[in-house]
């Protein structure tokens with residue numbers, strides 16, 4: 001304890017030098033905190049974007065993605081995912097809604113105006129399953145899936161492009177050569193990872209299958225009761241489809257899985273970005289190494305004196321380690337405050353940039369600073385403790 | 397108490413070997429006042445460093461309180477230095493950033509003595525060397541004589557058996573030199589073994605025994621009866 005005071009005194013005796021050395025660590029710690037705060041912010045932002053559609057969702061796509069390579073002997077035919085499959089899944093216990101999906105591009109024409117847009121072939125369950133709101137009129141009705149009426153619902157942007165401010169309800173448009181009557185307009189939803197959800201038109205799925213001449217669906221989205229476990233739902237879906245198709249020629253993706261994969265990718269991103277900050281922390285460590293080496297050299301006589309007064313080699317070692325630890329701890333503390341301050345300031349100045357200061361990274365950065373400080377101090381301190389006392393005394 | 401048997405210490409510099417100590421044998425008993433004299437380079441400091449366990453001889457045996465020190469490890473040697481030996485150097489060797497009191501406290505800090513006890517002993521030690529009113533001053537704010545008195549207080553704070561002084565007055569004017577000498581002799585009068593290295597014959601003559609070195613060998617070793625009757 002008293003040796004610690006002695007070490008602190010030695011550091012404080014040269015405030016400018018100590019300050020500059022600590023600054024190197026402070027910059028490193030601040031960099032780690034700032035960068036991980038941005039990484040963590042982006043992480044949270046993206047996850048929030050995804051979960052806005054609800055988390056008790058499950059998607060079935062045709063074809064089996066092989067995780068462990070394809071065995072050549074197992075050539076199997078893939079059956080298309082049919083409307084009947086979707087209907088069977090919708091009847092399963094615990095499934096509250098099912099949306100068969102087909103997607104394509106077509107031009108939508110109203111009078112003289114026209115626009116190429118994304119066509120989504122779906123059913124009446126879209127607002128429930130995708131958590132979308134209708135702004136005007138209503139969504140597609142619950143018609144007989146095989147023989148739907150030719151109704152259409154516009155996305156917010158398509159509505160604006162074709163009709164401006166005018167009410168489009170009841171108007172007739174042409175899509176892919178067929179006529180549809182507009183029954184509703186969706187509320188704006190914005191973009192999801194670059195995909196404009198508002199530049200779309202929703203049509204009955206059977207009509208779109210015919211329009212694009214497709215036998216099967218691209219996807220079936222299921223909404224299940226929130227209290228059910230996603231694994232149980234996935235198992236029920238799998239056995240139902242296995243019974244209908246004879247083998248597993250489809251892929252089930254639960255929202256949980258998706259979030260897990262996404263979360264781990266984003267987590268790696270944060271760590272990678274934090275490691276960049278770690279490099280500047282390392283540079284700060286080199287600064288400590290340099291200063292401690294100089295300091296041991298300059299204070300050789302003092303080391304000799306301490307030995308003459310009865311200091312053990314270990315005490316000399318501890319003394320110089322304490323000095324470098326003090327330097328890095330001071331720097332770490334300053335960096336901690338600067339880093340969180342900058343992150344907060346950034347969040348205020350650039351509100352669009354998601355920033356989140358995570359506790360675990362704060363602790364990590366501080367711990368790293370002290371570890372680096374100690375590591376940088378080891379070599380000079382060991383040299384000090386090994387200096388023969390006579391030689392040290394003669395150095396003056 | 398101090399028994400050197402055929403101690404040799406040599407330094408190899410390039411092709412030359414300097415025999416700083418050449419088969420030196422010496423027996424010093426508790427409470428003695430020994431002056432070590434000789435021309436520059438004769439091995440006086442080397443002898444003192446060996447006696448003070450700061451340096452290891454290349455050959456010979458050194459018994460301190462009957463224990464062979466030549467086989468001890470660094471940790472034991474440090475313990476011996478801390479408890480039994482005090483050093484006073486020509487250039488004082490005070491830590492410049494510490495106050496006089498903190499310099500005196502230093503050996504006790506290294507020994508792990510509690511703060512309260514340290515303060516009490518420091519106050520007493522500074523009083524004994526007449527520097528009570530300089531306790532808070534840093535070395536640069538003290539005169540040479542005052543600095544050396546702080547160094548003497550520090551060297552004796554752990555109650556050592558031996559005080560080793562290497563040219564303690566070498567950097568001082570005559571008056572403050574005499575003050576320091578008087579201080580050391582008072583300590584010797586209280587029972588402390590004093591070994592004083594000097595090349596000043598008038599100072600050496602004050603001791604009760606004089607060892608003369610020449611080229612690393614003991615040239616003469618005689619009892620002096622003519623020592624001044626200093627304070628008993």
Ligand SMILES: Nc1ncnc2c1ncn2[C@@H]1O[C@H](COP(=O)(O)OP(=O)(O)O)[C@@H](O)[C@H]1O
Pocket residue numbers: 391394407408409414415416434435436437438439440441442443
């Ligand atoms: N660490 C050392 N390395 C090389 N030579 C040394 C060392 N210490 C002492 N010497 C040499 O040993 C001899 C005795 O030195 P020293 O004991 O300091 O003499 P004195 O104190 O009597 O002037 C000198 O020639 C000196 O140069």
Ligand SMILES: [Mg+2]
Pocket residue numbers: 440441442
């Ligand atoms: Mg000398």
